[in-house]
Amino acid sequence: MTTVDQAVFIGGRAGVGKTSVAMALHSLLAERRVRHCVIEGDNLDLAYPEPWEHELAARNLQAMWANYRELGYDRLIYTNTVSVLEMDSLAAAMGTNPVVRGILLTATDRSALERLSLRERGAELERHAARSNAMARILADQAPANVLAVDTDHKDIEQVAGEILLHLGW
Structure with missing residues (x-):
């Protein structure tokens, strides 16, 4: 039986919880x-x-996916701030014509700042917060209509991962 590869591209501003949500989704x-x-x-x-x-990112994704695919993996969880804007090129880099789903994690400026303050300090915090705020606006304006926006405010990571899992049907 031939399987169809599937990819979920999780994007969102800095401080929204992309990596944490991906790890919770991995655990589920x-x-x-x-x-x-x-x-x-x-x-x-x-x-x-x-x-x-x-x-280089596309080339490395192509190489890594080929290695996973050779071992029988057919589902990819991929995180990157702008991944929902680059789904076509990322899917093309995979080289296996996957079924693609995009998830845009969202959070208020305040929530993102609180989360960023757990890992950044001083001028670095200010720089990351400003970039995060600007990127949130870009992602909101440019994300394709078929991308599911998932609000992360006032939710724990497991709740967000559970919402995504329901959407994926995996």
Whole structure:
């Protein structure tokens, strides 16, 4: 039996909980013995000087997915701030014509600042908060209509992951 690959691209501003939600989703799927992998997109091209003009993130995603696919994985959870804006190119990088779903995690500026303050300090906190606020507006304006927005305010990570799991039907 041939399976159809599936990918969920989780995007959202800094401080919204993308990585935490992906890890909670991973735990839920593992409890259900659902075969899947998680890739943190920010790590695919984290280098200095920035290698963005070389499409290193897409190349690394292609290589990693090929390795997972060879081992029989057919579901991908991928996190990156702008992943919901780049779903077509990310799916193309996978090379297996996956069924794609986009999830945009949202939070108020205040909630994002509170979460960012747990990991950033001083000028770095100010810089991250400003970028997060600007990115929230861009994502809200540019996310495709088929992307599901999931509010993370006043919810714990497991609740958010559960909402996503229901949407995915995995």
